[in-house]
Amino acid sequence: MVLKAFFPTCCASADSGLLVGRWVPEQSSAVVLAVVHFPFIPIQVKELLAQVQQASRVRVAVLGTWCHRRQEPEESLGHFLEGLGTIFSHEPWLQLCRERGSKSWSCKATRWQGPASSAASGEDQVMLIFYDQRKVLLSQLHPPAALPNRQAGDATASAGGLAAVFDTVARSEVLFRSDRFDDGPVQLSHWQSEGVEASILVELAKWAAGPVCLLLAFLLSLVSAAGACRVFKLWPLSFIWSKLSTCEQLRHRLEQLTLIFSTQKAKNPTQLMRKANTLVSVLLDVALGLVLLSWLHRKDRIGQLADALIPVADHVAEELQHLLQWLMGAPAGLKMNRALDQVLGRFFLYHIHLWISYIHLMSPFIERILWHVGLSACLGLTVALSILSDIIALLTFHIYCFYVYGARLYCLKIHGLSSLWRLFRGKKWNVLRQRVDSCSYDLDQLFIGTLLFTILVFLLPTTALYYLVFTLLRLLVVTVQGLIHLLVDLINSLPLYSLGLRLCRPYRLAEPSALGIPRLGSPHCRPEHAGVKFQVSEHEAGRPLRLLMQINPLPYSRVVHTYRLPSCGCHPKHSWGSLCRKLFFGELIYPWKQRGDKQD
């Protein structure tokens, strides 16, 4: 196999020295982690490597020599470098060489074939792969620390070739902690040798996070204890809470806040991302809510809204009355059954009259209520939108009632018709066998059955028309509420932190399941595609092949798909076919199932 040498790009301009890293024999690859500069004492180098090996459990060793000179190395230097091979014996021994200021590299890998003369040593073909140490370390494409079948000192055999490289770099962090300003015995060159990377804001935030999280977790536990209080589980209140989408949204937000401010540290990168996404989503929500609040309270918009609400409700009721008058006449030229028409029409008109009186009763309090409800927008835009959806539901309650009446009536009629149709043909529904069986009826049974059947058939158009009209109205209201819920879901589940990370630090988000690493929460990722890409650098004949390895970031659509937050789960579960079937048979449609849904 071709020998692959992974070389960090930061060391390409370093002075001559020894190559330190890890040799992976299964993939025949040498991962170079740092360069040890002259002058050094071999004993101290070996001590340092032993320390690093103990701390990180990575088999770090001296892999070869690195030569960065103005011209071809002189004879004496050549012998010196070969002499080093006998002190730090490693097989195969790499010799990388680069002329200063030029792009030509040369590398040799020699294997000692025993105590015979060096002329018998074999040489392997070498391929140089450059990698950015910082990005590889931060990309978190290495296996998590809690894999069950880990062995000391080596990556698991199941990790693919590239996963071993990432794993090695990630676990050798202790080697990168010393920089050139330390007065240690050994001078190393790696990505942090100009100074260890740290940020004072991050350190301050970490220090402050502890007590803040404790305090907020305590407050949130108080709130959730108050919410779980017995009083709220009594029948009328629990029924109302389960129907209002605002309570659902508040409960969801409370859960999310509890997750963010929990005092346990995140166990793996997935959980950390979820926490960060949730925090950013909550912050954005609150910011948008405050913007809405400031807009509402400017220029007395709440007063205007309250003044406009009653006339709008009146207008809707008037339109409904006109609609019913039209149905009671000859709608669209159809001839209705006069008596049934009048009964149904008057019944619904009385309902509207009751509703209007109720609205007028509430009118003095509307402005106060709206003002207090508007304050709740500071909890977030999603809460404000949920309240809007609930207000629409309350204001169109009469349409909902009409729909239920019409649907029940139509449903009864359809069932009656189907059963009497079976009687008409001489058949019966066998409840025991759950199928249609033939049956012999008496004459009077047949007579009454046929009579009822005829009556129902002739009353069908009237009922069907009322059902159709009110179902359409109800579907209109449901559509408006559905759009609001869609917007709320979008704000709830969009992973903004991940999208921002993908925009600014794309190397943090690559596809980890590619390299054989188990990934939580997304079992349907395509496992064969690695999170890296290669580019061939300028190639000259006779020189080794040089490749540049870069992190291949996830496309935006996959970022959203992988990191999306779980939403309330209030999505319609019907397919179009079952919806049409329910509409035809007059069964009631519940557009979204809420938790603990009551059966009608």
Place this chain on the structure above:
Amino acid sequence: MEDEQSFSDICGGRLALQRRYYSPSCLEFCLSCPRISLRSLTAVTCSVWLAAYGLFTLCENSMILSAAIFITLLGLLGYLHFVKIDHETLLIIDSLGIQMTSSYASGKESTTFIEMGKVKDVVINEAIYMDPVKPHGISQVVPLFQSAKPRLDCLIEVYRSCQEILAHQKATSTSP
């Protein structure tokens, strides 16, 4: 060393296959698709603007014309960035893996890399139905050159060179 050959795709357009041979263990194929033709671009733009002008004479609202210009520009940019593939590259590196890159007309590149350990073989297949039936030991079939759609003669060239590299890799991996 580099050489270039020209083929045609299944619709009759001209394709250019460039092969770069870096070393016995590394080979790159670059297949460039036919460019966007001025005729089709002019046809689409003219039809959109004629429709917009028709609507304008009906509605007397000049916003329709500005909207049509916006739509044309955005549509063209979106087409160049998301749909039109300029060239597709296949890079085979012995003992590392196979990399497929699609470069779009706006310069965007989308790359997929598959490690050699996960590659069973490179084959020419008559038709792919993407059935859920999984053949023994194989978890996914990945089609190459989906946009360029070259004909059989071009595919045979690529297939021959891929098999040479894979054979070379198998030979060197068995030897110590």
